[in-house]
Amino acid sequence: MRSLDHLFEHSSRSLARRTSRRSLLASLGQLLTGAALLPLLPVDRGGRAWASDAKSGGPETCEYWKYCAIDGFLCSCCGGTSSSCPPGTASSPITWIGTCHNPGDGRDYIVSYNDCCGKTSCGNCECNRNEREKPVYRPSRNNDLNWCMANADSNYHCTVSVILGVAEK
Amino acid sequence: MRSAPLRSAATLCLTLSVLAHAAPPPLPAEHLTVQQLPPKSPHWVYVYDEAFNNEIDARVHLFDGDSYRRLGQIDAGFTPSVNLSPDGATTVVATTYFARGSRGARTDVVEFTDNATLATSGEIVLPPKRVETAPSLFNIAYSPDGHFLYVAYVTPAASFGVLDPAHGKVLGEIDTAGCVLVIPWGPDRVSSICESGRLLTVTLDAQGHEAARALSEPFFDPDLDPVFVQGIPTTRGYAFLSFLGEVHEVDLSGARPAFAQPWSLVSPAEQGRWRPGADQVGAIHRALGRLYVPMHQGGEGTHKDGGTEIWVFEMASHRRLARWPVQAAGLSRVLAVQVSQDPAPILFAATNAADVAVFDALSGKLRHVEKHLGQTPWMMLNP
Numbered sequence: 358m359r360s361l362d363h364l365f366e367h368s369s370r371s372l373a374r375r376t377s378r379r380s381l382l383a384s385l386g387q388l389l390t391g392a393a394l395l396p397l398l399p400v401d402r403g404g405r406a407w408a409s410d411a412k413s414g415g416p417e418t419c420e421y422w423k424y425c426a427i428d429g430f431l432c433s434c435c436g437g438t439s440s441s442c443p444p445g446t447a448s449s450p451i452t453w454i455g456t457c458h459n460p461g462d463g464r465d466y467i468v469s470y471n472d473c474c475g476k477t478s479c480g481n482c483e484c485n486r487n488e489r490e491k492p493v494y495r496p497s498r499n500n501d502l503n504w505c506m507a508n509a510d511s512n513y514h515c516t517v518s519v520i521l522g523v524a525e526k
Numbered sequence: 527m528r529s530a531p532l533r534s535a536a537t538l539c540l541t542l543s544v545l546a547h548a549a550p551p552p553l554p555a556e557h558l559t560v561q562q563l564p565p566k567s568p569h570w571v572y573v574y575d576e577a578f579n580n581e582i583d584a585r586v587h588l589f590d591g592d593s594y595r596r597l598g599q600i601d602a603g604f605t606p607s608v609n610l611s612p613d614g615a616t617t618v619v620a621t622t623y624f625a626r627g628s629r630g631a632r633t634d635v636v637e638f639t640d641n642a643t644l645a646t647s648g649e650i651v652l653p654p655k656r657v658e659t660a661p662s663l664f665n666i667a668y669s670p671d672g673h674f675l676y677v678a679y680v681t682p683a684a685s686f687g688v689l690d691p692a693h694g695k696v697l698g699e700i701d702t703a704g705c706v707l708v709i710p711w712g713p714d715r716v717s718s719i720c721e722s723g724r725l726l727t728v729t730l731d732a733q734g735h736e737a738a739r740a741l742s743e744p745f746f747d748p749d750l751d752p753v754f755v756q757g758i759p760t761t762r763g764y765a766f767l768s769f770l771g772e773v774h775e776v777d778l779s780g781a782r783p784a785f786a787q788p789w790s791l792v793s794p795a796e797q798g799r800w801r802p803g804a805d806q807v808g809a810i811h812r813a814l815g816r817l818y819v820p821m822h823q824g825g826e827g828t829h830k831d832g833g834t835e836i837w838v839f840e841m842a843s844h845r846r847l848a849r850w851p852v853q854a855a856g857l858s859r860v861l862a863v864q865v866s867q868d869p870a871p872i873l874f875a876a877t878n879a880a881d882v883a884v885f886d887a888l889s890g891k892l893r894h895v896e897k898h899l900g901q902t903p904w905m906m907l908n909p
Contacts, residue, residue, distance in 0.1 A: 425827075451682060477628040480579035488827035492755045493659055494706050494719045495748060496682055503605055503658035506681060510629045511622070511658075512604070513581060 419484035423468055426455030426490045428500035429516035432473055434482030440519045442473035448517070449474055449504045454497055456489060456524050465524040472516050474505035479515040563588075563597060563642060568868040570597070572617060572907040573882060574608050574661050575900030581605060582628055586617060587900050588644065591872040591884050594894045598644040605658040607665030611691075612672050614909030615641055618691075620656050620666045620677050636666070636677065636689065641909070650694050652687060655679035657706070660805060661905035662756045664707035669714065674734055676708035676716050686716065688734040697734035702726055707755060709764065711778035719755060723748045725776070725783050745785040746774055754829070756905075758808040758817070760841070765810065767791070767802050767819065769829045773844075789844040791819060791837060799823055803831045805904040806862035811871050811887060815841040818873055818887070820860040821849075832859030832878050838890070850890040857883055857895065864906035876903040 414420035416439040417431060423439055424431070436443030449472040458465050491498040505511045569591035577584045584602040589595070602608060603621030610617055617639040625631040634652040639645065657665055657680040666677050668691070675689040679699065684706045688697045705718035705726040714737075717725040723744035731737040746753045746768060753774055757764035763778035771791035777784040792800050802808070804820045811818075817840075820833020838848040852860055852875065860883075862876040871887035882899040885892055 428830075475629055478579060478581040483578070485830060486827065487830050490827065490829075491748065491752055492719075493657075493680070494721050494755065495752075496680070496706075499659075501660040502680065502682070506658055510624070511632055512624060512628050513658075 417482060419482070419486065422457055422459050422461070423466070423518040423520070424484055425457035425468075425486055425488040426453070426498075426500055427470055427516055427518055428485045428487070428490075429472065429483070429513070430479040431482040431484050432479075432515040432517045435473075435479035435515040437473065437515065437517065440517050442471075442517060443476075443479070443515065445476065446473040446514050447475045447508055447510065448472075449506075449508055451504055451507055453500055453502070453504065454521070455518075457518075465526075467521040467524050469519045469521050470500060470504070470516055471519060472504040473514045474508040475510035475512055476514040477512055563644065566614070566641065566909060567592065568866045568909070569872050570908065571864055571866075571874050571882075572600075572608075572610065573876065573899055573903045574602075574606075574905040574907070576605070576661070576902040576904050577900070578902040582624070584621070585900065586619070587903075589882065589896065589899060591866065591874060594884065594896055596899070600639045600644060606661075607656060607677065608661065608905070608907065609663060609666050609668065610641075610907050610909060611668050612670055616647070617641055617907075618666060618668070618675065620652065622654075622656070622658065636675070638691070648691075648694055650689055650691070650696060652677060652696065653679075653699070655681050655685070655687070655699075662707065663759070663907075664709050664755065664757065667708050667710045669710050671713055674710075674714070674730065676710055678707045678718075680706060684718070686718070688730065690734065700728055700736050702728070709757065709778075711763065715778075717778075717783065719753075721748060727783065740782065742783050742785075745776065745783075746772075746788075754802070754807045756805070756807050758810050759812065760810055761812050765808065765817070765841075767807050769801060770797060771801050771821075773817070791821070791839065791846075798825070801828065802833070803829045804833060804861045804863070805830065806864065806876075806906065809863045809865040809873070810841065811865045812867060813869075814871070816847070816865075816887070817841055818863050818865055820863055820875070822859065832861045834859060836860060836863065836873070836875065836885075836890075848890055850885070852877075852883070855883070855892045855895075857881065862904055862906055864908055866908055874906050874908075876906060882906075 416433040442448045452469040452471045455468050493499045503513050505513050573587040582604045586600040588597040602619045606619050606621040620636045623633050632654045634654045634656045636650045638648040640647040657678040675691045677687040679685045685701045686708050702718045705720040709717040714730040717727045723746045725742040729738040751768045751770045753766040753768045757766050763776045766774045772788040774788050775786040802819050809818045821837045822834045836850045858877045858879040860875045864874045866872045873885040873887035875883045880898050882896045884894040
């Protein structure tokens with residue numbers, strides 16, 4: 358919770374400083390929306406919509422459809438799953454966002470790439486995919502930043518890919 | 527019947543005895559010393575190794591492109607920001623340490639290394655805000671006269687710290703309104719790249735505080751064709767390459783940034799098929815006016831895939847001079863390039879397999895491949 362307090366303190370100060378800067382507000386809004394929605398999101402339980410196919414591979418492979426803009430170690434290979442952090446780590450409250458196509462149901466999904474924090478890098482199943490990824494000047498779409506930055510223990514361990522919802526066309 | 531074997535045995539014994547007496551004298555006792563660096567060379571390169579598999583243990587390897595030897599190491603902690611001072615005498619590393627190794631209280635610190643000895647020569651403790659991201663020349667940077675040192679912060683609110691390296695002090699922090707990184711120019715100016723495709727330029731006073739700020743017009747389209755943030759030093763500023771292969775030259779020699787008409791690395795037929803991609807996506811020999819870019823075939827989302835070829839361009843005419851396929855030489859994709867600035871230049875190319883290849887930068891002839899120079903060499907710096 359300290360990290361959340363820390364984050365919202367920073368965010369509030371940023372908002373107060375920059376109320377005339379719409380693009381930054383939009384980015385920060387995206388970040389905070391991703392964080393705020395997390396408790397409400399569907400859980401990946403391997404249903405039809407989340408099923409892998411031969412083309413996209415399973416959650417322990419970099420080709421898995423949900424990983425289309427991930428850069429880091431797959432938590433699925435580190436004791437977690439594609440949407441849960443490994444034991445003993447902490448999830449990052451702030452994230453970057455991707456849009457990935459699920460060949461299992463033909464839909465595009467908005468996914469949140471949360472980092473799992475508090476231990477050193479897992480070192481297993483490195484995966485670097487960059488569909489619609491943008492440089493660090495567009496942070497809400499950037500996968501180079503250490504998104505554990507606002508955690509109490511900001512060390513980076515691995516990355517998950519959490520479905521936020523269906524992307525509207 | 528037994529005389530022949532006996533004779534053979536006797537001969538063998540005699541031979542061994544003679545050999546024993548002819549053996550060289552034993553080696554003298556050695557004196558334990560610490561190796562001193564030789565005088566610096568334009569063919570040295572500082573190789574940033576993120577050590578991604580165990581990221582709290584990044585380091586910088588000093589490698590000699592003539593002798594093909596590692597000369598030493600600078601420790602760099604966790605996702606460091608690394609750069610050289612303008613005179614090349616100092617390596618500066620902004621990094622993060624955790625009190626219990628991989629966990630515990632976070633300390634951000636700038637560490638200075640004397641490049642003549644590779645010994646740590648000082649440090650400045652930072653607020654825990656520095657950007658932790660992929661390497662570029664703009665995560666930490668000196669002012670051109672070495673008077674100030676700028677450190678990019680992202681918390682994710684964006685700002686930068688102004689440091690006085692001579693007196694070991696943090697002078698202050700300047701909010702950049704969502705624009706990121708520190709591009710130093712003039713005696714006292716810092717530009718940051720904005721999400722709108724503009725540069726925000728802050729001018730400092732003598733105390734390192736903000737005296738003025740100005741926002742440029744957009745010089746690239748972040749939606750249609752973003753630029754890599756890994757700008758390449760030119761004679762008058764920096765060149766920024768775009769995902770599709772446009773070259774945006776930014777002239778920082780005047781009072782405000784001036785943007786040249788972009789030119790393309792690819793022909794109309796190649797556009798969208800061949801593109802630049804890497805962690806350090808270009809290098810320029812400034813006196814020769816040559817640009818080296820790792821290029822690959824691929825579509826959207828392949829901007830970090832690394833080059834299967836290195837393309838060489840003449841900056842003045844925008845003409846492509848050569849294509850050097852690296853896979854033909856047995857190398858994997860090139861993730862970082864750097865070129866020495868002397869008249870007999872060397873092109874260094876770090877690969878996805880963590881090898882560093884040494885090319886003749888004029889002919890493209892491969893001279894050497896240093897296998898596994900670190901774990902994840904993602905940027906190279908030279909004096």
